[in-house]
Amino acid sequence: MFPGILFAGAVGLLFAGIDRKLTGHMQNRIGPPIWQEFLDVGKLFGKEDITPTAANSFVFNCAPLLCFGAIMAVMLLLPINSSQPVLTSVGDLIVIIYLLNIPAVCMMLAGYASGCPFGTIGSSRYMVQLLGYELAFIIAALAAAAKVGWSLSLSSIVSYQAQNGWMVSQVALIPAAIAILIAAQGKLLRAPFDIPEAESEIVHGSLTEYSGPKLGILRIAYDIELFVVAAVIVVLFFGGPVPHTIYGIYIPGVVGFLIKCLGIVVLSTVIRNIAARLRIDQALKFFWTFPTLLAAISLFLVVVT
Amino acid sequence: MNANEVAQLIKRYADDVKIVGARQVFAATDKERYIEALTALVDNDLRHLTTITGVDRGDNVDVIYHIHCGESLLNLKLSVPKTSLEIETVTDIFPGATLYERELMEMLGVQVKGHPDPRRLFLPDDWPAGKFPLRKEAKK
Amino acid sequence: MTFIIPIGPQHPALEEPAHFRIEVKGEEIVGVDLRLGYNHKGIEQGLSDRSYAHGLYLSARVCGICNSTHSLAFTRAVESVAGIECPDRARYIRVIDAELERIHSHLLWAGVAAHEIGFTTLFMLFWRDRELSLDMRELLFGQRIYASGTYLGGARVDIKEKDIPQLIRTLNKLEKSVKHYIDVCTSDRTIIARCSGVGVLKKKDARELCAVGPTARASGVDFDIRRDDPYAAYGEIPFDVIVEQDGDVFAKVVVRLREILESIDIIRQAIDAMPKGAIRTKFPENVPENEAVGRTEAPRGELMYYVRSNGTNKPERVRIRTPSYANWPSVRPMLVGGTIADIPIVVASIDPCFSCTDRVTIIDTKTGKSRIMTKEELRRLRK
Amino acid sequence: MPRILPDVLKNLFRKPATVKYPKQRRALPENFRGKPVIDKEKCISCGLCVKVCPDNAITLDEKTKKPRIWMGLCMMCGRCAELCPRKVFTMSKEFELATYNKYEAMSE
Numbered sequence: 010m011f012p013g014i015l016f017a018g019a020v021g022l023l024f025a026g027i028d029r030k031l032t033g034h035m036q037n038r039i040g041p042p043i044w045q046e047f048l049d050v051g052k053l054f055g056k057e058d059i060t061p062t063a064a065n066s067f068v069f070n071c072a073p074l075l076c077f078g079a080i081m082a083v084m085l086l087l088p089i090n091s092s093q094p095v096l097t098s099v100g101d102l103i104v105i106i107y108l109l110n111i112p113a114v115c116m117m118l119a120g121y122a123s124g125c126p127f128g129t130i131g132s133s134r135y136m137v138q139l140l141g142y143e144l145a146f147i148i149a150a151l152a153a154a155a156k157v158g159w160s161l162s163l164s165s166i167v168s169y170q171a172q173n174g175w176m177v178s179q180v181a182l183i184p185a186a187i188a189i190l191i192a193a194q195g196k197l198l199r200a201p202f203d204i205p206e207a208e209s210e211i212v213h214g215s216l217t218e219y220s221g222p223k224l225g226i227l228r229i230a231y232d233i234e235l236f237v238v239a240a241v242i243v244v245l246f247f248g249g250p251v252p253h254t255i256y257g258i259y260i261p262g263v264v265g266f267l268i269k270c271l272g273i274v275v276l277s278t279v280i281r282n283i284a285a286r287l288r289i290d291q292a293l294k295f296f297w298t299f300p301t302l303l304a305a306i307s308l309f310l311v312v313v314t
Numbered sequence: 315m316n317a318n319e320v321a322q323l324i325k326r327y328a329d330d331v332k333i334v335g336a337r338q339v340f341a342a343t344d345k346e347r348y349i350e351a352l353t354a355l356v357d358n359d360l361r362h363l364t365t366i367t368g369v370d371r372g373d374n375v376d377v378i379y380h381i382h383c384g385e386s387l388l389n390l391k392l393s394v395p396k397t398s399l400e401i402e403t404v405t406d407i408f409p410g411a412t413l414y415e416r417e418l419m420e421m422l423g424v425q426v427k428g429h430p431d432p433r434r435l436f437l438p439d440d441w442p443a444g445k446f447p448l449r450k451e452a453k454k
Numbered sequence: 455m456t457f458i459i460p461i462g463p464q465h466p467a468l469e470e471p472a473h474f475r476i477e478v479k480g481e482e483i484v485g486v487d488l489r490l491g492y493n494h495k496g497i498e499q500g501l502s503d504r505s506y507a508h509g510l511y512l513s514a515r516v517c518g519i520c521n522s523t524h525s526l527a528f529t530r531a532v533e534s535v536a537g538i539e540c541p542d543r544a545r546y547i548r549v550i551d552a553e554l555e556r557i558h559s560h561l562l563w564a565g566v567a568a569h570e571i572g573f574t575t576l577f578m579l580f581w582r583d584r585e586l587s588l589d590m591r592e593l594l595f596g597q598r599i600y601a602s603g604t605y606l607g608g609a610r611v612d613i614k615e616k617d618i619p620q621l622i623r624t625l626n627k628l629e630k631s632v633k634h635y636i637d638v639c640t641s642d643r644t645i646i647a648r649c650s651g652v653g654v655l656k657k658k659d660a661r662e663l664c665a666v667g668p669t670a671r672a673s674g675v676d677f678d679i680r681r682d683d684p685y686a687a688y689g690e691i692p693f694d695v696i697v698e699q700d701g702d703v704f705a706k707v708v709v710r711l712r713e714i715l716e717s718i719d720i721i722r723q724a725i726d727a728m729p730k731g732a733i734r735t736k737f738p739e740n741v742p743e744n745e746a747v748g749r750t751e752a753p754r755g756e757l758m759y760y761v762r763s764n765g766t767n768k769p770e771r772v773r774i775r776t777p778s779y780a781n782w783p784s785v786r787p788m789l790v791g792g793t794i795a796d797i798p799i800v801v802a803s804i805d806p807c808f809s810c811t812d813r814v815t816i817i818d819t820k821t822g823k824s825r826i827m828t829k830e831e832l833r834r835l836r837k
Numbered sequence: 838m839p840r841i842l843p844d845v846l847k848n849l850f851r852k853p854a855t856v857k858y859p860k861q862r863r864a865l866p867e868n869f870r871g872k873p874v875i876d877k878e879k880c881i882s883c884g885l886c887v888k889v890c891p892d893n894a895i896t897l898d899e900k901t902k903k904p905r906i907w908m909g910l911c912m913m914c915g916r917c918a919e920l921c922p923r924k925v926f927t928m929s930k931e932f933e934l935a936t937y938n939k940y941e942a943m944s945e
Contacts, residue, residue, distance in 0.1 A: 031849070033853070034848060034849050034853065035845040035846075035848050035849055036845075036848065037848040037851060037853055037854045038853050038854065038855050039853045039855045039857070040853075279842075279845060279846075282845050283839045283841045283842050283845055284839070
């Protein structure tokens with residue numbers, strides 16, 4: 010089924026690979042090859058499956074699958090090729106925002122269940138961070154929805170943009186776009202908000218105890234999340250999938266869509282390479298002031314005009 | 315403070331004061347006067363204790379306090395006989411001396427009376443009590 | 455209610471083993487206890503088992519990063535025990551060796567600090583430029599880390615005239631990039647957020663706890679052995695001692711980075727002022743009975759060697775006081791009152807060098823066995 | 838605007854600083870201290886090298902009485918090369934000394 014596991018997985022892993030390669034070049038090193046993420050995940054699946062005795066095995070084993078399932082569900086709800094997602098009738102913005110939080114919740118559960126102090130600290134930090142970025146993310150998304158007359162359906166947002174141009178081209182929505190990009194940085198745990206998995210402080214946070222196939226699944230889920238979050242932003246603010254015809258050749262919407270997603274990922278890569286990791290209290294303070302304020306201004310402007 | 319001033323200052327508390335190479339002052343004191351000497355140094359705002367060295371000299375252990383005095387270095391030597399290896403702590407005068415005194419205790423077996431935290435610092439926990447690695451007899 | 459978080463001996467924030475018991479109340483740190491000794495090498499005893507000439511190489515192996523200054527301090531103590539003056543040219547070569555080491559050590563530290571606060575790009579860039587200083591050590595002295603420019607009674611190798619233009623070029627390049635990094639570090643808001651006001655060591659504490667080096671200088675203690683007790687050619691080269699007043703991690707970053715610029719300047723002056731002539735005097739086999747202290751300003755602070763000779767070719771007692779060891783007591787006031795997230799950067803901010811700290815004990819019974827094994831290895835070798 | 842941003846963007850289009858080591862090699866300086874090589878022809882078996890080696894890495898072969906260095910102990914300080922009266926030792930530029938059997942890592 011398109012866009013199914015294979016498509017989403019391939020794109021997610023490829024994006025993560027591009028991210029790593031670009032990071033390498035930005036740091037004046039060579040970096041891994043673009044397909045390195047495939048090799049890494051493949052290697053993880055070839056490893057022995059270990060569950061630490063201290064870990065609560067049911068939650069610990071289920072968390073990766075739940076995480077992966079939730080992120081795949083979002084994939085099906087996004088309009089990727091045309092303005093219509095694969096599953097049409099059920100999905101709207103609220104469901105997507107809800108489903109996008111399940112991976113975070115899974116990681117927290119995983120961290121608490123792993124019985125490891127680093128996992129516990131990572132999970133509690135993740136929870137605080139979730140409180141921070143989610144507010145900005147939701148308000149910014151609502152601002153876009155308000156523009157199309159409080160329609161929470163993604164397909165109507167996409168068709169609105171097909172007629173009236175991208176959301177970011179409207180002055181009222183530029184602050185919201187900036188806010189959602191910052192919130193996405195927090196959602197994807199990338200610097201300066203990689204606090205829950207700060208490797209010099211708490212090893213790998215929630216995922217410290219994971220190894221082998223379970224870590225592989227989490228890794229794929231994380232990489233797809235990278236793609237999905239970029240996709241949500243593209244759908245909400247950057248026009249979504251629009252088919253083009255150039256020199257008489259029909260180019261399906263998915264091509265432009267993927268390019269736009271890649272643009273978002275590259276932007277996020279640049280941000281993560283020019284910042285130090287904040288402390289959790291500083292991050293929360295930052296999220297509740299700057300991006301939330303921007304998003305609120307946007308929502309206000311949209312509602313008033 | 316240059317070497318001559320330090321020599322003047324320490325003369326009251328120590329014998330055998332000599333200046334070596336223009337910047338180093340060596341002096342020998344004894345158990346009665348060394349606390350007074352160190353207090354006098356701190357009163358003159360010489361607060362930097364570089365370190366405390368212990369040297370096994372056979373029958374006695376030399377405890378040397380190296381004090382940085384601005385332009386010069388004062389090496390105040392205190393000879394403690396091995397029969398009563400006990401000195402008073404200087405942590406109340408130089409709070410930075412804690413680790414040096416702990417090292418002195420475990421490496422040379424000098425008992426430092428009144429030390430706030432007389433645990434081992436470097437040696438492993440299962441090191442036999444009463445064996446001191448930097449003593450001469452440990453070499454054999 | 456307080457509870458205790460153990461950090462180490464193995465922990466990702468620590469490059470080398472040390473064990474902290476950190477007492478926390480919620481997120482706030484209320485107490486710190488430290489356990490050292492996981493890296494014992496027995497060097498003090500080892501030095502008194504070796505002749506002076508061989509001890510020079512062992513003293514350099516106390517610490518990999520600051521090896522030149524260790525051998526320099528040892529040489530200084532031994533030379534004053536033996537009453538030897540080293541030739542003028544050698545003194546300048548020693549300065550160049552020590553300052554190149556300071557540059558590479560400070561850049562290494564800056565990279566580690568950037569890594570501790572999660573700034574990977576800066577970490578990579580610092581370490582990229584650190585290569586320049588290592589290349590210079592290789593060019594002048596033959597090896598990147600163990601340059602060993604010092605020799606008892608002089609310098610080991612002479613600096614060739616034809617290498618100097620390349621050295622100057624590299625220094626210019628380094629100066630440009632370090633200036634840029636100072637710009638970056640003092641303007642980047644995330645760095646300021648993580649470093650400013652964190653891990654404050656007050657001037658009073660720094661003086662009472664006898665802190666040394668950049669740790670003390672960042673707290674406003676004006677203390678530099680290069681100026682207070684000049685050795686090698688430092689007495690003839692004018693330079694500034696960098697002092698900052700704030701005492702936080704940010705001040706330590708600034709002090710170290712500005713010291714790099716100062717070091718570059720010192721090397722340039724040393725090259726210009728370097729006289730021609732011999733680089734060595736003869737060092738006697740046996741050294742008369744005497745005692746002396748040799749101090750140098752290592753990248754991490756005041757380094758002290760006390761040497762007592764007994765008329766033979768081996769010292770009777772060598773005492774080493776390394777700068778990291780002197781700075782450990784200062785970690786406590788820096789950590790207490792902070793949060794858990796600050797532990798890595800605060801501990802890193804004194805630039806702890808564990809191999810410097812743990813160098814005292816002699817071989818215990820277990821390693822005593824492995825020593826016998828080494829002999830067997832040697833015997834096997836000789837067959 | 839973060840000051841590091843121009844660097845990051847510039848680096849994107851710059852050649853990486855990495856030296857792809859086994860394929861690419863940096864030129865080593867003249868006085869590089871690598872594995873000491875022994876010219877046995879010149880040796881007069883005086884045994885000074887055995888004495889001066891700080892690591893006791895040098896031994897004289899029992900039969901031929903010529904020196905050999907166990908690279909497992911050698912730290913390439915260059916003392917033997919410097920003090921040998923006949924200049925038997927030279928510090929080569931060879932530094933890749935990894936081996937499967939450390940007892941066979943000899944310089945003879």
